[in-house]
Amino acid sequence: MCLAVPGRVMEIEERNGTRMAVVDFGGVVKDVCLEYLPDLRVGEYAIVHVGFALQRLDEESARRTLALFEELGLLQEEFGDPWEAAAGSGGEGGSGFGAGSRDGEAIVAEEGGR
Amino acid sequence: MKYLEEFQNPELARGLLEDIRAQVTRPWALMEVCGGQTHTIIRHGIDQLLPEGLELIHGPGCPVCVTPLEMIDRALEIASRPGVVFCSFGDMLRVPGSDRDLFRVRGEGGDVRVVYSPLDALRIARENPDKEVVFFGIGFETTAPPNAMAVYQAQKQRVRNFSMLVSHVRVPPAIEAIMESPDCRVQAFLAAGHVCSVMGTEEYPVLADRYRVPIVVTGFEPLDILEGIRRTVRQLERGEHRVENAYPRAVRPEGNPAARDMLEDVFEVTDRAWRGIGVIPRSGWRLSERYRDHDAEYRFDVRGITTREPAQCRSGEVLQGLIKPNQCEAFGTTCTPRTPLGATMVSSEGACAAYYLYRRLGTPAVPLEASPVA
Numbered sequence: 001m002c003l004a005v006p007g008r009v010m011e012i013e014e015r016n017g018t019r020m021a022v023v024d025f026g027g028v029v030k031d032v033c034l035e036y037l038p039d040l041r042v043g044e045y046a047i048v049h050v051g052f053a054l055q056r057l058d059e060e061s062a063r064r065t066l067a068l069f070e071e072l073g074l075l076q077e078e079f080g081d082p083w084e085a086a087a088g089s090g091g092e093g094g095s096g097f098g099a100g101s102r103d104g105e106a107i108v109a110e111e112g113g114r
Numbered sequence: 115m116k117y118l119e120e121f122q123n124p125e126l127a128r129g130l131l132e133d134i135r136a137q138v139t140r141p142w143a144l145m146e147v148c149g150g151q152t153h154t155i156i157r158h159g160i161d162q163l164l165p166e167g168l169e170l171i172h173g174p175g176c177p178v179c180v181t182p183l184e185m186i187d188r189a190l191e192i193a194s195r196p197g198v199v200f201c202s203f204g205d206m207l208r209v210p211g212s213d214r215d216l217f218r219v220r221g222e223g224g225d226v227r228v229v230y231s232p233l234d235a236l237r238i239a240r241e242n243p244d245k246e247v248v249f250f251g252i253g254f255e256t257t258a259p260p261n262a263m264a265v266y267q268a269q270k271q272r273v274r275n276f277s278m279l280v281s282h283v284r285v286p287p288a289i290e291a292i293m294e295s296p297d298c299r300v301q302a303f304l305a306a307g308h309v310c311s312v313m314g315t316e317e318y319p320v321l322a323d324r325y326r327v328p329i330v331v332t333g334f335e336p337l338d339i340l341e342g343i344r345r346t347v348r349q350l351e352r353g354e355h356r357v358e359n360a361y362p363r364a365v366r367p368e369g370n371p372a373a374r375d376m377l378e379d380v381f382e383v384t385d386r387a388w389r390g391i392g393v394i395p396r397s398g399w400r401l402s403e404r405y406r407d408h409d410a411e412y413r414f415d416v417r418g419i420t421t422r423e424p425a426q427c428r429s430g431e432v433l434q435g436l437i438k439p440n441q442c443e444a445f446g447t448t449c450t451p452r453t454p455l456g457a458t459m460v461s462s463e464g465a466c467a468a469y470y471l472y473r474r475l476g477t478p479a480v481p482l483e484a485s486p487v488a
Contacts, residue, residue, distance in 0.1 A: 003150060003334075004256065004308050016271065018233075033233060036259060036373045047311060047364055050203065051231025052260040054370055055311045061363045068122050068335055072157075077462065082204025082228040086217050 003078055004049040005069060006062035007032065009042050023048060026066040028079045121158070121336050130340040131163055137347050141167035143299045144346055145292065145435055147285055148306035149176030149463025150334050156468040158336045160343075168347065171299065171435035174288055174391060175306055177253040178205050178461035179433060182387040183423060185281040186211040188416040189250050192279065193224045195414070199242060201235035202250040204228045208460045212422040232264035232278075239268070239276035248410045251278040256308040258282045258399060259373035262380035265401060265408050279410040280400050283386055285309050286317045287397035293325040297436055302350055304332040304342045307361040314369030318357040326355045333361040380405055389457060390430030429456035432465050439469040446470060 007023035012034065014020070021040070023032040030051065034040050037053045045062035046053035057065075069075050077085075121127040146152055152172045155161055161170045174180055190211045193200035200216070207217045207228070220226040225245075229235050232249055239247035251261040261278065268276040285306055292300055305318060310331045322329045328349035332342030342360045349356060359365055377399070386398025401409045411417065427449065428442040439445055439458070449455040451467055458464035462471075 004311070016267075018267065030230065033231070033260070033263065035263060036370055036376070038372070047308070049256055049308065050260045051233055052263070054256070054259070054308070054373065055364050055366075057363060064122070065335065071122075079230075082207065085204065086207040 003074065004047045004054065005075065005078055006045050006057050006065050007048045007053075008045050008062070009034075009040055009053075012040075012042055021053070023053070025079070026070055026075060028075060030079075123337060126337055127340060130337070130344050134168070134340070134344050134347055135165045137344075137351050138165050138168055139351060141169070142301055142347065142350050143169045143171055144302045144304060144343065145171040145173045145300040146304040146332070146339070146342075147173040147175040147289065148304075148309070148334075149173075149179065149461065149465070150308075151304060151306070151332065151339060152176070152465050153463055153468045154334055154336055154339055156465075156472045159472070160336060160339055164343070168343075170343075172432070172438075172465040173292070173303075173435060174388060174433040175254065175285065176433075176458065176461050176463040176465070177257065177283060178209055179429065179457040179464045180283060180388040180391065181206075181209065181252050181281050181457070182389050183212065183421040184387070184419055185252075185279070186215075187419045187421050188411070188414075189279055190214060190216065190219055191416050191419060192248055192410060192414050193219045193226050194222070195246075197244075197246055199225045199227060199238060199245045199247045200250070201227050201229045201238060201247060203252070205461050205463075206250055206252065208454065209457045210424075210454060210460070212420075232261045233267070236264045236268055236273060236276055239273050240271075243275055245275060246413075247276050248414075249276070249278045251280040251282060254283055254285060254306070254309050255313045255377075256306075256311065258381065259312055259370070259376055262376045265380050265405050266376060268408050269405060274407070277408045277410040277413045278401065280381075281386070282381065282399040283388065284383075284397055284399065286321060287394050288388070289321055289325075289329075291391070291394045291397070292434070293321075293327070295434065297434070300327070300435065302328040302346045303330070304339070304346065305329050305357075307331055307333040307338070307364055310359075310361070310365045310369065312370050312373050314374075315357055315359060315365065315367050316369075322355050322357050328355050329357045331357070331359045331361050331365050333364065388433070390427075390433045424455045427456035429458040429464075429466065432458050439466040440473065442466070 007025040009021045011022040019034040021032050033052045045057045047055045235249040318329045330342045330346045381399035382402040384398050384400045387393045426444045431437045454460045458466040
């Protein structure tokens with residue numbers, strides 16, 4: 001819930017009057033709101049929580065943390081399929097996350113073809 | 115039992131542990147407030163690597179676990195209504211209400227959707243003007259600014275069919291409640307790093323002074339936690355009680371000013387019931403008067419709901435640090451992540467779930483001398 005994942009800003013754009021960015025989390029790409037860090041630039045890293053950049057992070061720490069999260073399966077927990085997680089072995093660890101079919105839910109806001 | 119080799123930097127971990135061990139001259143009890151930290155501690159067996167007598171008490175910092183039962187029941191009631199799209203973070207799906215959970219509501223035909231960000235729920239509202247879209251706004255100070263932004267934008271963009279069921283909680287009043295409890299054994303706190311990323315550290319010196327406890331802002335990775343413990347122990351052994359920042363890469367004293375301004379605008383402080391603990395004065399946020407049109411509690415008449423907690427669940431004592439999860443009779447027998455009696459067994463940040471996942475066999479604590487560290 002309070003897991004916040006470091007990500008790298010790839011693109012920045014105004015959308016509906018809101019400063020948004022495309023952010024890369026070690027391969028997983030998400031839309032992220034930059035309203036709370038308006039000075040963030042393309043190429044910089046930030047700590048992202050539930051789709052919001054909350055604090056700048058230096059590249060070295062960000063990369064280290066991402067590598068660790070990857071290793072621990074935390075990225076799958078964060079970005080995997082929550083229905084599957086809840087249906088399957090509610091809390092039995094990272095097995096089966098994100099592997100099966102996505103059921104068309106608005107799990108993530110991947111606005112197809114940005 | 116996890117071994118040091120599994121740390122990202124075993125050498126560094128060993129050094130920190132040796133330093134902790136060299137400093138400790140008597141038993142101490144530290145509380146890590148944040149459920150994310152509890153998860154890391156149990157997963158990596160950090161509590162078992164510490165010298166004997168240095169105890170970690172697990173705190174109430176799991177937002178999923180402390181969301182009050184009446185709030186869960188209100189969510190279930192709203193989500194069951196026709197014409198409603200109920201949006202939530204994924205970790206609320208299996209939290210037991212009085213008689214069911216959101217997962218089951220969906221199975222019974224309710225339109226329950228999981229979103230990654232509260233802005234996704236706002237988008238769903240824009241795309242479905244004929245539906246009432248409700249977002250379940252739970253969480254600590256870390257999650258509150260994102261949720262506040264969704265309400266702020268809904269009002270600004272006149273998305274009238276968007277509302278939020280708000281059950282936000284704040285860390286400092288919880289620390290007060292813990293310290294005021296007659297059963298309190300806590301002598302120091304590891305403060306939640308990401309809460310402080312938003313709020314900064316200004317709220318904590320007054321608590322450190324009043325209760326004469328060290329408060330060390332700590333991150334979430336195993337090494338961060340060891341560093342937080344090391345600094346806390348150093349203060350305890352010296353008889354100090356200061357606020358220290360052991361997570362400077364993500365925490366500045368002022369926090370995130372833009373996020374704090376938004377919180378000030380959208381929310382107002384309120385008394386809040388914590389599941390398993392009871393009402394803690396001024397420990398929550400609700401939507402301020404100005405945003406009442408988007409408050410689901412007012413929009414849907416759900417205030418008269420009566421609740422029922424399973425009698426066997428001792429999560430309240432777990433959340434207050436009075437017992438460890440495996441001291442509950444139901445732990446691992448009638449209560450598992452598949453059949454949770456209480457929210458602490460549901461969320462990965464709940465202490466019960468962490469113990470079930472990583473400590474089911476009840477491995478005895480290994481004294482440091484005999485551990486691979488020595």
